[in-house]
Amino acid sequence: MTAPAPQQLPDAVVIVLFGATGDLAGRMVLPALVEVHRRGLMPDAWRLVGVAADELDDDAFRDRFQAAVAASEHGLCDDWDEVRDRTRYCGGRFGPDDDAGLPTLLEEVRAELRADTGAEPLVLHFLAVPPAAFGPITRGLGAHGLAEGARVVFEKPYGTSLASFEELDATVKEVLAEEQIFRIDHFLGKEGVQTIYVLRFANQLFSSEWNRASVAQVQIDVPEDLDVTNRIGFYEATGAALDMLVTHLFQVAGQVAMEPPADLRDPASVIAAREAALRAFRPLDPAEDVVLGQFEGYRDIEGAAPDSTQDTFVAARLWVDTERWRGVPFLLRTGKRMAAKEQRITLVLSPPFGPLGGELEEPNTIEIDFAGEGEVALGITVKTPGPELTYSSGRARLDLDDVPGGEGLSPYASLINDALIGDRSLYTTENGLRAAFTAFAPLQGPDRPTPLPYAPGSWGPEEAHRLAAPHRWMLGE
Ligand SMILES: NC(=O)C1=CN([C@@H]2O[C@H](COP(=O)(O)OP(=O)(O)OC[C@H]3O[C@@H](n4cnc5c(N)ncnc54)[C@H](OP(=O)(O)O)[C@@H]3O)[C@@H](O)[C@H]2O)C=CC1
Numbered sequence: 001m002t003a004p005a006p007q008q009l010p011d012a013v014v015i016v017l018f019g020a021t022g023d024l025a026g027r028m029v030l031p032a033l034v035e036v037h038r039r040g041l042m043p044d045a046w047r048l049v050g051v052a053a054d055e056l057d058d059d060a061f062r063d064r065f066q067a068a069v070a071a072s073e074h075g076l077c078d079d080w081d082e083v084r085d086r087t088r089y090c091g092g093r094f095g096p097d098d099d100a101g102l103p104t105l106l107e108e109v110r111a112e113l114r115a116d117t118g119a120e121p122l123v124l125h126f127l128a129v130p131p132a133a134f135g136p137i138t139r140g141l142g143a144h145g146l147a148e149g150a151r152v153v154f155e156k157p158y159g160t161s162l163a164s165f166e167e168l169d170a171t172v173k174e175v176l177a178e179e180q181i182f183r184i185d186h187f188l189g190k191e192g193v194q195t196i197y198v199l200r201f202a203n204q205l206f207s208s209e210w211n212r213a214s215v216a217q218v219q220i221d222v223p224e225d226l227d228v229t230n231r232i233g234f235y236e237a238t239g240a241a242l243d244m245l246v247t248h249l250f251q252v253a254g255q256v257a258m259e260p261p262a263d264l265r266d267p268a269s270v271i272a273a274r275e276a277a278l279r280a281f282r283p284l285d286p287a288e289d290v291v292l293g294q295f296e297g298y299r300d301i302e303g304a305a306p307d308s309t310q311d312t313f314v315a316a317r318l319w320v321d322t323e324r325w326r327g328v329p330f331l332l333r334t335g336k337r338m339a340a341k342e343q344r345i346t347l348v349l350s351p352p353f354g355p356l357g358g359e360l361e362e363p364n365t366i367e368i369d370f371a372g373e374g375e376v377a378l379g380i381t382v383k384t385p386g387p388e389l390t391y392s393s394g395r396a397r398l399d400l401d402d403v404p405g406g407e408g409l410s411p412y413a414s415l416i417n418d419a420l421i422g423d424r425s426l427y428t429t430e431n432g433l434r435a436a437f438t439a440f441a442p443l444q445g446p447d448r449p450t451p452l453p454y455a456p457g458s459w460g461p462e463e464a465h466r467l468a469a470p471h472r473w474m475l476g477e
């Protein structure tokens with residue numbers, strides 16, 4: 001897909017990275033910035049200003065930046081020394097009452113870019129900081145005159161409940177207009193998730209089947225074999241449902257469920273279509289439609305409460321009350337310390353009418369793997385070669401990495417590129433998040449089920465199988 005047409009790269013940009021010394025910045029954001037540069041997607045005139053409390057000089061921060069990028073998948077770019085020179089650092093705790101010297105440094109950098117290009121640079125603030133810092137930093141941007149004309153990227157989680165989302169959003173809206181706000185959900189930046197649009201709207205084969213007449217179930221399955229020992233504080237406070245379901249899996253479900261946007265190249269159309277799908281999510285029924293799990297041994301991790309009821313696994317049956325999807329369950333599953341690490345959307349198709357339809361054991365499937373580079377596959381039934389009229393199921397697959405002329409972007413690079421050109425279509429919105437938290441809310445009330453134990457390395461509690469009946473989870477046993 002070509003980039004949405006009317007969005008333009010500015011002549012010059014300053015990226016201000018708050019939380020520049022943190023884990024996310026080092027592992028994701030800084031390497032992604034270099035990826036965007038390496039791919040020729042930055043304006044020629046760009047600068048990076050890292051911000052964090054540590055009092056580092058520019059060179060000390062540049063050394064950290066270099067180490068982070070060197071350790072990343074693509075390593076340093078050929079013109080690394082030039083990238084290094086584009087980088088500055090501002091130490092101190094920036095907020096409404098303390099500007100930490102950022103306005104002065106930023107004005108210096110902007111003046112350089114103005115002199116180079118004759119243009120007023122765009123300022124893109126990236127908040128890779130704990131959510132508790134979103135409010136103070138945003139208020140600081142307003143108080144110190146750094147918000148006007150700027151775009152601001154907020155990391156997740158942008159709220160942890162309907163009430164906390166509303167509170168944060170109200171704070172942010174005191175300073176920024178919705179159009180300036182870019183709330184990241186990196187799953188929307190994955191190539192495999194982005195390919196849904198084209199697969200669906202450019203191929204009659206998929207377009208005609210993408211509805212309740214043909215689809216029996218949609219499965220969005222993200223098992224992870226990851227442990228949580230090194231994030232136990234975060235996990236005790238958050239859990240799988242809040243970390244993954246109301247965020248990533250709901251957004252992917254919105255992407256699958258949306259009606260065709262009026263114009264796929266118009267971000268406002270795409271946003272409206274995804275928001276409408278999210279608004280059609282029926283609030284979860286915790287008793288009927290949700291199974292929570294906790295892997296055995298979780299409570300023994302240092303930092304976990306000995307009687308913790310935190311969930312490390314969630315499976316949910318979500319109903320999307322639109323004409324297209326009424327009656328089709330969206331089965332969402334994710335968990336830590338499961339048997340495998342995969343990220344797959346499966347449309348399980350109903351059997352065809354006709355002489356064989358009634359006897360097929362394996363359903364046809366349309367599958368989109370959105371881990372890594374992404375893959376599209378079809379689960380189909382063919383005649384088993386030979387003299388008998390017997391049949392077998394097989395998988396035909398297309399690796400998105402093999403698509404001629406293509407070179408995928410990492411999710412963060414893709415989303416940073418979109419923020420640079422002002423395309424919010426793959427960012428979450430106020431209305432979309434409000435709808436997501438509303439559908440999720442019953443799971444945060446008194447009816448929240450108690451997590452069931454499951455063995456590490458398994459596919460989660462047995463009880464989760466019930467949700468997929470009369471089919472089965474297509475990943476796993
Ligand atoms: N790490 C990950 O894999 C992921 C992280 N995220 C999100 O990214 C954000 C950052 O997470 P992560 O990098 O892991 O966290 P870290 O604790 O590793 O880093 C946080 C960064 O923010 C700065 N910071 C901390 N407190 C404040 C504050 N009150 N005001 C301003 N800056 C502050 C820290 O430096 P200093 O205190 O010195 O200023 C540090 O640079 C969080 O919102 C998290 O939920 C989302 C997905 C994955």
Ligand SMILES: O=C1O[C@H](COP(=O)(O)O)[C@@H](O)[C@H](O)[C@H]1O
Pocket residue numbers: 224226243
């Ligand atoms: O945001 C998060 O995502 C990761 C999975 O991300 P991916 O880049 O491996 O697709 C998840 O493990 C983590 O718990 C969650 O906070």
